Every structure is written in C-alpha cells, then in structure tokens.
Amino acid sequence: MGELIDKFVFVRLIKVNRLDLSxxxxxxxxxxxxxxxxxxxxxxxxxGTRSSVEDAExxxxxxxxxxxxxAAFILHENYPDNKVFLAGKQPIETRFQTPNDIxxxxxxxxADLDVDGKIVQSCLHCHQIMDAKREIYRSAGKAMPDKLVFxxxxxxxxxxxxxxxxxxxxxxxxxxxxxxxAGIRTGDELITLDSQAIVxxxxxxxxxxxxxxxxxxxxxxxxxxxxxxxxxxxxxxxRRQTDISWRVTTWPLRRMGTGGLxxxxxxxxxxxxxxxxxxxLALRVxxxxxxxxxxxxxxxxxxxxxIVTSFDGQKDNWSTSQLLAYIAQxxxxxxxxxxxxxxxxxxxxxxxxxxx
Amino acid sequence: xxxxxxGFAVLLALAAANVVFGQSVQQTREMAVRNDIKKFQDDDSWxxxxxxxxxxxxxxxxRPLMVVFR
Numbered sequence: 051m052g053e054l055i056d057k058f059v060f061v062r063l064i065k066v067n068r069l070d071l072s073x074x075x076x077x078x079x080x081x082x083x084x085x086x087x088x089x090x091x092x093x094x095x096x097x098g099t100r101s102s103v104e105d106a107e108x109x110x111x112x113x114x115x116x117x118x119x120x121a122a123f124i125l126h127e128n129y130p131d132n133k134v135f136l137a138g139k140q141p142i143e144t145r146f147q148t149p150n151d152i153x154x155x156x157x158x159x160x161a162d163l164d165v166d167g168k169i170v171q172s173c174l175h176c177h178q179i180m181d182a183k184r185e186i187y188r189s190a191g192k193a194m195p196d197k198l199v200f201x202x203x204x205x206x207x208x209x210x211x212x213x214x215x216x217x218x219x220x221x222x223x224x225x226x227x228x229x230x231x232a233g234i235r236t237g238d239e240l241i242t243l244d245s246q247a248i249v250x251x252x253x254x255x256x257x258x259x260x261x262x263x264x265x266x267x268x269x270x271x272x273x274x275x276x277x278x279x280x281x282x283x284x285x286x287x288x289r290r291q292t293d294i295s296w297r298v299t300t301w302p303l304r305r306m307g308t309g310g311l312x313x314x315x316x317x318x319x320x321x322x323x324x325x326x327x328x329x330x331l332a333l334r335v336x337x338x339x340x341x342x343x344x345x346x347x348x349x350x351x352x353x354x355x356x357i358v359t360s361f362d363g364q365k366d367n368w369s370t371s372q373l374l375a376y377i378a379q380x381x382x383x384x385x386x387x388x389x390x391x392x393x394x395x396x397x398x399x400x401x402x403x404x405x406x
Numbered sequence: 407x408x409x410x411x412x413g414f415a416v417l418l419a420l421a422a423a424n425v426v427f428g429q430s431v432q433q434t435r436e437m438a439v440r441n442d443i444k445k446f447q448d449d450d451s452w453x454x455x456x457x458x459x460x461x462x463x464x465x466x467x468x469r470p471l472m473v474v475f476r
Contacts, residue, residue, distance in 0.1 A: 058472040061453040061460035062446055066475070076475070085473040089464035098475075119472065126470040165443075170436050176475065 054119045058086075067159045067174045068148045075141045077202035077255065078176040079297045081106060084115075086122035086249065093139045094125040095249030096256055099214075101204055102296045109214045109251055117217040121249040138246040139253070142260065149174055152182040154189075180299045184378070188306055188406055193379040196263065200292040200375070201299075202255040207292050208267075208282060210234065210254070218248045220271075232282040238271040263287060295370040307377025307387075309347030309402050310339020313370045316357055324357050324392045331365045333358045333373065335391075343405050351400050353393065360390035377404070 066074075076083045076096055083098035097118045099109035125132060149155050155178065164172035180201065187194045205212055209227020213219045218240040223230045240248045243257045244267050261267060267282040294300060304310055313333040316326070326332045335356045338348050359365065361373060362381065381387060385404040390397060446454050453460040457473070464471045 055451075057469060059453065059460050059464045059467065059469050060451060060472050060474065061457060062455060062474050062476065063457060064443070064455050064476070074473075074475075081476070083475040085471070085475075087471040087473060089461050089468075089471065091461075094470060122470060122472075168436075169439055173439075 054116060054123065057123050058119065065163055065173055066149060066176055066179070067163070067172075068150060068161045069179070071144050071146050071148060071151075071179070073141055075144070077252070077259075078178075078180045079201070079299055080176065082110065083176075083252075084118075086119070086125075088126065088129055092129065092133075092136060093141070094122040094129075094136065095139065095247070096252040097250045099204070099251045099255065100296075101293070109212075111214050113215045114213075114217070114250070117215075118250040121217050121247070125247060125249070132247070135242065135245065135247040138244055138260070139256065146183075149179050149182065152179070152186070154182045154185045155179075177298045181302050184299070184302065185406070188378075188383065191382040191384075196287075196289050197259065199378045200289045200294060200371075201259060201297075203258040203289055203292040205229075205251060205254045205258070207258065207288065208284070210240075212240070212251050212254065214251065218250065218254065228282050228284060228288065232269065232280045233278075234269070234271060234280055234282075235273070238273050238278075240269065241272050241277065242270040243267060244269075258289075261289075263289065290372070290375060293369070293371050294374060300370075300374055303374045303378060304339070305343050306383070306405050307374070307381055307402075309350060309352070309405070310344030311335050311347045311352060312337040312339075313358070313373070315369070320357065324359070324395070326357075326359060326392075329367050331359050331361065331368055333368070333370060346403055346405060350402055351398075352389075352391070352402075356391040356393050356398075358389055358391055359397075360388070362387040362389075 073091060074085065076098070080098050080100055083096070085096055086094040088094065095118065097115060100106055101108060125136065146152050150159070155174070159174045160172065163169050184194055184198055206224070209224035209229035210220055211222035213221040220234060220236055220238045220240065223234055223236055240254065242248060243254060244261070246253065246257055248254060257267070261284060264286040265284050267284060269280040269282055271278050271280060304312065314336040316332040316334045320334065321332050324332065335352060335354050338352055338354050339345050340348065364376060381404045383404055383406045387402045387404060389400045389402050391400060446452050453463065460471055
C-alpha cells in the first residue's frame with residue numbers, strides 16, 4: 051500500500067447527518083465504507099463488505115484494500131476514456147437528497163455534531179437511513195420492495211466466494227449455483243460484471259443490488275492470462291436467498307413483526323425432539339425483548355426456548371431472513387398474526403401483534 | 407506515509423471494535439469518538455470531514471479521492 055499512499059487524496063467523513071444521498075449510495079449497515087472517486091464525483095469503485103455481527107472484518111483486509119486502490123488508480127489514469135465501464139457504478143436516481151428529507155428523520159438531527167456536548171447522540175447512524183426508508187412503507191401499510199428488504203446481496207447469493215486478500219479473485223464456487231452454471235471457477239479473476247469494472251467485493255454487491263429480479267448478468271473473467279466472457283443467469287427471486295439476519299437494520303423489522311423476538315436455527319436434535327420434519331418451520335426463540343414495542347412478544351406470552359412452527363399459517367422451513375421478509379412484505383401494522391409454538395413438547399397457539 | 411498506514415489499520419480495527427464492545431457504556435463511547443476525532447484531526451495526511459476541501463485538493467493535484475466513511 052505504501053507506494054499508493056501518495057497517489058490519493060484521503061478524506062474521512064464521520065457524519066452522515068446531511069449525507070448527499072444522490073451521490074453516496076452504499077450498504078448502510080456497514081461500519082466502514084470507501085468510495086474511490088474522481089474530483090468531478092465520478093465513482094471509480096467502492097470498498098467495504100460485511101456479512102456477520104461477530105466478524106466485521108471477514109471480507110476486508112489491508113492487502114485487499116491495497117489491491118482495490120491499485121485498481122481504482124488504474125481507472126483514474128485511464129479516465130475519461132473508460133467512462134463506459136464506469137457508467138453503471140454511478141448513483142441511481144433517489145427520492146431523497148439527504149437523510150433529513152426522509153420523513154421519520156426530518157428535523158431529528160442537526161447538520162453539525164454536538165462536539166462539545168452529547169456528540170454520540172447528535173450523530174445519525176448510517177443504518178438509520180435504511181431504517182427510515184423502510185418505515186415509509188410500513189407506516190403506509192405497503193409491502194417493502196425486495197431491494198429494501200435484501201440490500202446489497204453478497205456474491206455468495208449467486209454462488210461466488212471472493213478472496214478478501216485480492217481485488218476480486220474467486221476462491222470458491224458453490225456447486226449448482228448460478229455462477230457455477232455460467233462456467234466460473236475457483237481462481238478466476240472477476241474483471242467486469244454487468245459491464246462495470248470490478249475493483250472489490252463491494253463493487254459486485256453494487257451490481258447485485260441493482261440487478262433485476264431475473265435476467266442475465268454478463269461477466270468477464272481472467273483465467274490463465276485469457277479473458278473469458280460469461281453469462282450468469284439470475285433465476286426469479288434469486289435475491290430472496292440473501293441472508294439479512296446479521297444486519298443491524300433487522301432490529302426495527304423485529305419490532306415490526308416479531309414483537310422483539312430474536313430467533314436462531316433449530317438443531318437436528320431439537321427438531322427431532324419436537325417431532326418436526328425437515329421441511330417444517332422451526333425457529334427457536336433465542337431472546338425475548340423486554341421493553342416497549344420490543345416486548346410485544348413477551349406480553350403475548352412467548353418465552354425463550356419456544357420453537358415457532360407456524361407463523362400466520364406459514365409452515366415452510368424458513369430461515370430468520372425469510373421470516374423477516376414475510377413480515378416486511380406480507381403483514382401490516384394493526385394485524386394480529388397467529389403463531390404456533392412448541393414448548394416442552396406441547397403445541398401452544400399464541401397471537402402476535404404486527405406493529406409499525 | 408506511516409500515519410496513513412496506521413490510520414487504515416485503526417479504521418479497520420475500529421470496525422471490529424464496534425462489534426466486540428457493542429453497546430458499551432455511553433461515556434466510553436463518547437470518549438472513543440472524541441479520541442478518534444483528535445487522532446485524525448492531528449493527522450495532516452487526511453482531509454478530515456471536509457468533502458469540499460478534498461475535492462479542491464484532488465482537482466488541483468489531479469489525484470483520485472479515497473472517501474472513507476467510518
């Protein structure tokens with residue numbers, strides 16, 4: 051990274067209270083995000099990826115960041131001749147110019163931080179931007195679109211695992227996945243995706259975030275010094291396989307539809323003990339919220355250890371992500387949802403209020 | 407150069423520290439934020455929280471920007 055240091059102008063932005071949402075569009079669940087840009091605000095690429103609560107740095111390394119910087123600098127050196135490969139990376143049209151324009155955030159945060167006072171409380175968190183966008187739909191009783199429920203899908207949703215120590219080298223391709231069917235293999239270097247020059251895993255996520263619900267994604271990979279074109283088929287609803295359970299933005303979703311319950315997968319042993327088949331819904335209550343709207347499930351009679359086997363009549367073997375998506379898209383505030391649980395071998399019927 | 411390298415390491419570590427310490431005591435978090443501000447404000451290799459200034463420097467020197475949100 052040393053020789054790259056003097057080639058960039060480094061700017062640290064610590065507050066998003068008046069973030070230009072028409073320019074800076076990224077995964078707002080991140081705690082570290084980078085934009086590589088020209089002074090005319092043309093985006094060369096993004097960096098920063100996360101997929102779990104416990105391991106925030108899993109997809110980020112200084113080595114990988116250096117390679118992304120290198121790639122971004124090459125794009126800068128060839129700009130503007132390479133504009134066609136940058137077109138898809140640019141921000142998309144947005145309804146809100148700044149977070150302050152989003153209804154539930156309006157007037158809540160001043161433009162500047164309270165540096166001499168309560169600095170933490172004066173700071174809008176990035177994830178609140180996503181929360182506020184979702185609340186627009188929830189308050190109106192409308193289904194949230196897939197793009198809001200499943201933001202910035204990871205490459206693994208199409209079967210790709212990329213080595214975080216590289217720019218975008220494939221370290222694993224899941225058998226039977228869309229990437230595998232397209233012919234992508236371990237060791238391939240992803241050069242472009244959807245005609246966009248890829249400088250990082252985050253760039254792949256940007257492509258996926260803006261990809262259609264079904265269709266084809268063109269890719270160019272480098273394999274053994276040759277450039278090989280590929281076509282990745284996105285099957286209908288591919289995006290809904292994305293895991294959102296780790297995101298901090300699931301906290302408001304749990305307020306809206308689980309009454310504050312936090313779930314975990316059930317082990318095979320627990321499934322057998324409860325007499326549940328492999329295809330049955332089985333989400334174990336790991337935590338019961340204790341305060342305010344997050345205590346709705348507690349008030350409804352739920353307890354830690356309960357296994358949910360039916361939610362609003364749905365009994366398929368859903369993940370937490372799929373359950374949260376159902377809540378976001380198929381329920382409305384004011385509804386009461388019937389929930390079946392198994393507790394100490396007994397089936398119990400409870401009712402859960404859907405909330406704003 | 408050393409400052410920027412250590413700065414990146416600090417930023418990546420901070421991303422992990424948020425996970426480790428989670429919802430730590432408010433006062434500790436306030437101190438962490440203020441210390442972080444001081445560290446980077448004193449580091450002249452970073453343009454600190456001034457996007458317009460960074461744009462001007464980038465134009466003048468024909469260098470790309472690396473904008474870090476942290």
